[in-house]
Amino acid sequence: GQSLEQPSEVTAVEGAIVQINCTYQTSGFYGLSWYQQHDGGAPTFLSYNALDGLEETGRFSSFLSRSDSYGYLLLQELQMKDSASYFCAVRVDFNKFYFGSGTKLNVKP
């Protein structure tokens, strides 16, 4: 089976830095994606890591360690609009993705 684990909820204050972890056990691994989903909205793509290391896109960075089956999403300079759920997703083959259960991020003033 496929298993992806993320914390269910994280709370941080505006301007802070927060890290959301994802550990996975899957039948195959091509890469790790991160998606953001606001309440009532559709998931939107944030990042994809196929190789070990850190990828930076503005205030968001994503990290992958294939040997540890682990990745994280780092959000810097938190803003109120960052309050949302964040999902990691593993690409297990060329066509198929499995999603984690999501981490609800609460940003407080």
Next chain:
Amino acid sequence: EADIYQTPRYLVIGTGKKITLECSQTMGHDKMYWYQQDPGMELHLIHYSYGVNSTEKGDLSSESTVSRIRTEHFPLTLESARPSHTSQYLCASSGQGNEQFFGPGTRLTVL
């Protein structure tokens, strides 16, 4: 700009009815997906397709069917709706890259 559409956005229907949820994309993507998501929960893959006339089952496919006759269209059919089908259904597509583009979803309630 990603263009993927789902209809209807909301649907309330009685038990035993047959329903079809529509999904269309205008990006020419080969791969399309259907996910089921309960509020605040993970996305479960129901079906996916990697091109015309190709469909594969995901983890929750046993009570639904899909077809892919045209690249842009990937409808999902529930033959006999049950209250356990009450959920949000998300359609997505992807091209050669790693990003999946999601539609706005259909919120289904089965009474």
